[in-house]
Amino acid sequence: MLVWNVGPPRSVGAFLVSEGSARHDASGSLMARRPIILSLTNMHESGMRLLRASAEVRMASAVDPATLRREVVGADALIIRTGGKVDAALLDCGKDLKVVGRHGVGYDQIDVEAATERGIQVVNTPGANTESVCEHVFAMMIGLSKHFPRMTAELAAGNFLFRTKMTGRDIYGRTLGIVGFGRIGRRVGEVAHAAFKMKVLYNDIVPIPPEAEARAAARRASFEEVLEASEYVTLHVPLDASTRHMIDRAALARMRPDAILINCARGSVVVESAVAEALDAGRLWGYASDVFEVEPPPADHPLIGRPDVLLTPHSAAQTVEGLSNMATGIAQDVLGVLRGEPPRNPVNDPSLVNANRRRLGLAALSSF
Numbered sequence: 001m002l003v004w005n006v007g008p009p010r011s012v013g014a015f016l017v018s019e020g021s022a023r024h025d026a027s028g029s030l031m032a033r034r035p036i037i038l039s040l041t042n043m044h045e046s047g048m049r050l051l052r053a054s055a056e057v058r059m060a061s062a063v064d065p066a067t068l069r070r071e072v073v074g075a076d077a078l079i080i081r082t083g084g085k086v087d088a089a090l091l092d093c094g095k096d097l098k099v100v101g102r103h104g105v106g107y108d109q110i111d112v113e114a115a116t117e118r119g120i121q122v123v124n125t126p127g128a129n130t131e132s133v134c135e136h137v138f139a140m141m142i143g144l145s146k147h148f149p150r151m152t153a154e155l156a157a158g159n160f161l162f163r164t165k166m167t168g169r170d171i172y173g174r175t176l177g178i179v180g181f182g183r184i185g186r187r188v189g190e191v192a193h194a195a196f197k198m199k200v201l202y203n204d205i206v207p208i209p210p211e212a213e214a215r216a217a218a219r220r221a222s223f224e225e226v227l228e229a230s231e232y233v234t235l236h237v238p239l240d241a242s243t244r245h246m247i248d249r250a251a252l253a254r255m256r257p258d259a260i261l262i263n264c265a266r267g268s269v270v271v272e273s274a275v276a277e278a279l280d281a282g283r284l285w286g287y288a289s290d291v292f293e294v295e296p297p298p299a300d301h302p303l304i305g306r307p308d309v310l311l312t313p314h315s316a317a318q319t320v321e322g323l324s325n326m327a328t329g330i331a332q333d334v335l336g337v338l339r340g341e342p343p344r345n346p347v348n349d350p351s352l353v354n355a356n357r358r359r360l361g362l363a364a365l366s367s368f
């Protein structure tokens with residue numbers, strides 16, 4: 001069982017805040033002023049309490065670029081969830097920014113390179129929602145295997161006897177292919193093996209420790225083999241240049257017609273129109289997804305309302321536990337960086353961030 005670090009808040013102490021609003025004026029001296037944190041999102045009270053105890057928290061009134069560029073002025077830190085984008089133009093308006101916190105794991109909506117160049121630390125909360133997303137994946141695998149969307153609709157239409165028209169299937173003992181064997185992928189593999197005796201194949205671009213493979217009795221395979229051999233394919237990669245549209249027409253053509261594809265990673269990892277085509281042609285058993293290429297998806301989205309598709313609105317991590325872990329995790333790390341402590345979960349290299357700060361005439365964020 002994963003236990004996120006929710007220990008007592010570290011001492012309030014002094015914060016690394018700059019006097020005045022222009023970054024080039026920053027003296028980096030430790031001052032009594034409470035830092036200003038612009039939050040683009042509501043978050044679980046556990047995290048809000050930590051932030052408010054030590055900082056002035058300003059809630060963004062909207063997440064469109066123009067509003068954010070206005071409201072970031074004077075902020076020492078920014079916290080983002082799924083809404084909004086942190087690009088170079090926004091960072092240029094936030095001259096006092098020292099840290100950007102991603103409430104969650106994927107940071108594809110943050111221009112990390114631009115932050116590094118400007119001497120801004122980026123932190124996130126890896127592991128905080130691993131269990132939540134893992135359970136969501138099994139809810140989807142099992143829900144589609146038992147035709148939940150179709151059965152629910154038929155029952156609501158008064159067609160109780162539909163139970164005799166469609167046969168579900170068990171996931172027990174079937175083959176599961178995992179693309180991206182990181183925190184979530186490995187946990188999905190472990191549960192699949194331990195609870196359902198599934199045969200686990202995985203593909204990743206980095207070496208995986210043998211102990212991690214052993215916990216899931218998982219075998220490394222090529223991307224092509226994972227697609228061709230699996231009755232369930234679940235995606236757990238970050239969205240980047242190597243994964244954007246990795247499940248395209250060609251990839252779908254490799255999959256078994258009795259396969260179910262699950263996407264709790266990012267919408268743009270798949271080509272949604274190609275998934276709809278494969279379903280229409282009977283070349284795929286079902287698709288389950290928590291994420292969309294465009295969020296929120298348009299009402300006429302080709303995958304919405306289909307009985308062979310199970311969709312949720314990017315809610316896999318939206319559990320009491322997931323929300324609390326992400327909120328406390330990001331609050332602790334953002335406040336820690338503002339206090340001059342080394343980041344616990346850096347997305348960009350802290351020594352590079354500090355080197356760029358020195359180059360720009362800014363005080364280092366931490367002393368290591």
Ligand SMILES: NC(=O)c1ccc[n+]([C@@H]2O[C@H](COP(=O)([O-])OP(=O)(O)OC[C@H]3O[C@@H](n4cnc5c(N)ncnc54)[C@H](O)[C@@H]3O)[C@@H](O)[C@H]2O)c1
Nearest residue numbers: 105106180181182183184204205236237238242265316317
């Ligand atoms: N639906 C949600 O609410 C939700 C919640 C949490 C995370 N996510 C998404 O899930 C992703 C994975 O989360 P995690 O905590 O497991 O991250 P992680 O960084 O621990 O694991 C990602 C794994 O993918 C691998 N990978 C990267 N590029 C690859 C490629 N081209 N082919 C194969 N493998 C590749 C990495 O090497 C790594 O092992 C996140 O980046 C995020 O986008 C979604």
